[in-house]
Amino acid sequence: MRPFFAIAVALALAGCRKNAKDEIEKFALDAVAAARADGGLGPDLVDADLVEQVRRVQLARRTMLDTFDRQALVAVLAGEAGPDRQYPPAERPLRQRERATRGLRAVLSGPCRASRDTDGAVIHVQRMVAPVVGQPEEVSQAMEQLDGALRGVDGAVVVCEHGKVGLVVHRARDGRLKLVDMIDLEKPPIEINPNDPTMK
Numbered sequence: 001m002r003p004f005f006a007i008a009v010a011l012a013l014a015g016c017r018k019n020a021k022d023e024i025e026k027f028a029l030d031a032v033a034a035a036r037a038d039g040g041l042g043p044d045l046v047d048a049d050l051v052e053q054v055r056r057v058q059l060a061r062r063t064m065l066d067t068f069d070r071q072a073l074v075a076v077l078a079g080e081a082g083p084d085r086q087y088p089p090a091e092r093p094l095r096q097r098e099r100a101t102r103g104l105r106a107v108l109s110g111p112c113r114a115s116r117d118t119d120g121a122v123i124h125v126q127r128m129v130a131p132v133v134g135q136p137e138e139v140s141q142a143m144e145q146l147d148g149a150l151r152g153v154d155g156a157v158v159v160c161e162h163g164k165v166g167l168v169v170h171r172a173r174d175g176r177l178k179l180v181d182m183i184d185l186e187k188p189p190i191e192i193n194p195n196d197p198t199m200k
Contacts, residue, residue, distance in 0.1 A: 020154075021116045027177045028114035028156035028167050032104060040101035047170055047178035048093035052079070053146050054181050055096070057128055060139050070136045077142050100182060107184050110161020121155025121168045124183060150180070157185065 034041050060076045067073075075081050084092045129143040154177075155168045168181040 024116045024154055024156050024169060024177065025114040027169060028158050029112060031167065031179055032108060032112055032114075032158055032160075035101045035104035035108075041097045041104075041179070043093065043097070044176070045179050046093070046097055046100070047172055047180055048096070050149060050170060050178070050180045051096050052092065053142075053149060054128065055082070055084075057139075057142055057146050060135075060142065061128070061132065064132050064135060064139075068134050068136070070138070073136055074138050077138055100179070103182060103184075104165065107165055107186075108158065108160040108163040112158050112160035114156045114158045117155045117157045117166065118153075120157065120166055121153045124155070124166065124168055124181065125150045125153055153180070 031041065031045055034045055056077050056079060059082050060073055063073055063076050063081070072081075079085065079089070079092075084095060087095055125147070129147040131140060131143065150168075150170060153168060153170050155166060158165050158167060164185040166183040166185050167179060168183075169177045170180050172178045
């Protein structure tokens, strides 16, 4: 590789990394601003399908703290457990966004800044999909599917005057960044729980 060409490639790669960093940090702040606005988080900011996959795997993990009953866990993975079971499937993405909006409003206040945190997002996903000894095959399959769907995941940390939250984001098929999950970083390891009845 010629020296000039090598320098040009290095500069281009550095520019791409900076652009990606700026894009993710801007997205994180835009998501917080949307949550604070009257309309809350809109469907353009959230990957509804991935959020539902995440919700079911997280709820399966919580269920396994009490039972490894295969029938109960299959029901969880089918979306027949947690507060969303009371809503028609078409309405569930809206309810998820409403809970996420309330979660961000409850945790964050005051001026905010964001920083890209790819490693934090990857670690969060790895924890979600880590097998639990004794889990049924259906749970293993759901975790493997989620792991595959979230390959290339990215993230950001938002620090405000009050509150600190990790955002897990993924680039959707349309090329736009979408919110997948959120974690209250001041109360680890409890996520902003999409199944918490108090956030219904």
